[in-house]
Amino acid sequence: MRTIKLYRPVGEKELILISESGFKKFPPRLKQQPIFYPVLNEAYAIEIASKWNTNDEFGNYLGFVTEFDVTEEEFIKYKIENVGGKIHNELWVPAEDLEVFNQAIVGDIKITRVFVGEKFKSSLHQLVKESIERLKENI
DSSP states (O other): OOEEEEEEEEOHHHHHHHHHTTSSOOOOOOTTOOEEOOBSOHHHHHHIIIIIGGGOGGGTTEEEEEEEEEEHHHHTTSEEEEOSSTTOEEEEEEGGGHHHHHHTEEEEEEEEEEEEOTTOOOOSOHHHHHHHHHHEEOO
């Protein structure tokens, strides 16, 4: 079985939901989120996590880069969209397809990087605290 490596930048709330799944799936989209869009390269995920997530109160001013593998069979079902520059490529998975997409994830979703925004104060979640301690990068 062939797999494709993808990345997903997330804030604290989404990371906690991922951890509650045992790092096996991404949470359902909210009503205002019709598309689940993992990105195709780590550089773009880092850009989002470090520049956007760290300025987002909803995500507690934290940006996490997650990495995961999905089956090529599932990957090819969806359109790749370029949303800006050369590296800004996203896989657009309709929200209603996310559960099937999650079932095609091979192995665990991994946290590879953590970015902490200036307005971040603290977190009550142990996983978040440990991830910050272990993986924090200066921005």
